[in-house]
Amino acid sequence: MPAEEFVAGWISGALGLVLGHPFDTVKVRLQTQTTYQGIIDCMVKTYRHESLLGFFKGMSFPIVSIAVVNSVLFGVYSNALLALTATSHQERRAQPPSYTHVFIAGCTGGFLQAYCLAPFDLIKVRLQNQTEPRAQPGSPPPRYRGPVHCAASIFQAEGPRGLFRGAWALTLRDTPTLGIYFVTYEWLCHQSTPDGQNPSSATVLVAGGFAGITSWVTATPLDVIKSRMQMAGLEQRAYRGLLDCVVSSVRQEGLGVFFRGLTINSARAFPVNAVTFLSYEYLLHSWG
Numbered sequence: 647m648p649a650e651e652f653v654a655g656w657i658s659g660a661l662g663l664v665l666g667h668p669f670d671t672v673k674v675r676l677q678t679q680t681t682y683q684g685i686i687d688c689m690v691k692t693y694r695h696e697s698l699l700g701f702f703k704g705m706s707f708p709i710v711s712i713a714v715v716n717s718v719l720f721g722v723y724s725n726a727l728l729a730l731t732a733t734s735h736q737e738r739r740a741q742p743p744s745y746t747h748v749f750i751a752g753c754t755g756g757f758l759q760a761y762c763l764a765p766f767d768l769i770k771v772r773l774q775n776q777t778e779p780r781a782q783p784g785s786p787p788p789r790y791r792g793p794v795h796c797a798a799s800i801f802q803a804e805g806p807r808g809l810f811r812g813a814w815a816l817t818l819r820d821t822p823t824l825g826i827y828f829v830t831y832e833w834l835c836h837q838s839t840p841d842g843q844n845p846s847s848a849t850v851l852v853a854g855g856f857a858g859i860t861s862w863v864t865a866t867p868l869d870v871i872k873s874r875m876q877m878a879g880l881e882q883r884a885y886r887g888l889l890d891c892v893v894s895s896v897r898q899e900g901l902g903v904f905f906r907g908l909t910i911n912s913a914r915a916f917p918v919n920a921v922t923f924l925s926y927e928y929l930l931h932s933w934g
């Protein structure tokens with residue numbers, strides 16, 4: 647099983663993440679704090695009070711998790727294509743796989759990465775939703791002191807299964823949408839590249855960026871449900887299951903609930919995935 651795809655997936659995921667983290671910080675702040683009037687206002691205030699570093703708070707934990715997750719996604723995707731079409735990464739430009747194969751391989755990668763992602767994502771969401779300001783002397787400490795403490799508390803209270811809360815919704819979110827991700831990427835590359843040639847860097851950037859946007863747009867409805875199920879362990883509101891969560895969210899907030907965070911998710915998705923695909927292609931190419 648070729649291993650370089652796993653390593654390339656790991657490095658490219660980390661590079662994409664660094665670029666996307668400022669967007670993620672703005673997204674989380676807008677979702678959880680009421681002091682900002684909008685995206686620009688939040689950026690300006692963050693920069694004024696905390697300088698550029700403010701945008702990169704809390705990045706160490708996601709950088710470890712994205713390394714694992716992206717390496718599983720790209721490694722499994724590429725090896726699934728190898729199993730389906732008997733072509734290696736290098737041979738695929740000359741003999742492009744069918745979109746059905748790309749879709750199946752993308753879904754397989756998406757399905758497996760969802761299981762690796764589930765505990766990391768749960769911890770991220772729980773920490774991102776801790777909106778108390780930093781501990782003041784005398785005030786009660788926040789429920790979770792950091793990622794390790796968060797993981798340990800969930801484990802203690804609910805056992806290993808507790809760490810997989812919302813994993814089912816996450817799998818449903820990621821399996822088809824990562825199929826769509828790779829199909830969009832391959833299709834866009836194919837549209838602007840002469841047969842048999844490697845796509846140019848500009849093509850890879852644009853195709854990767856749009857692949858990210860398409861995938862996030864289609865994933866957003868289940869993204870909202872997933873986050874709500876992950877928070878359900880903490881909040882009073884308990885859902886009987888995924889369907890119950892969908893129905894009660896729509897009843898209370900209307901269909902618009904499925905599009906929460908769509909704009910900022912898409913703005914983040916373009917640079918993150920442009921850089922992820924560019925570095926992935928570049929690394930595999932330079933390793934020959």
Ligand SMILES: C[N+](C)(C)CCCC[C@H](N)C(=O)O
Nearest residue numbers: 820823824861862865915918
């Ligand atoms: C499938 N879904 C859209 C949910 C995720 C796609 C992940 C791609 C990339 N790691 C990123 O963070 O944008």
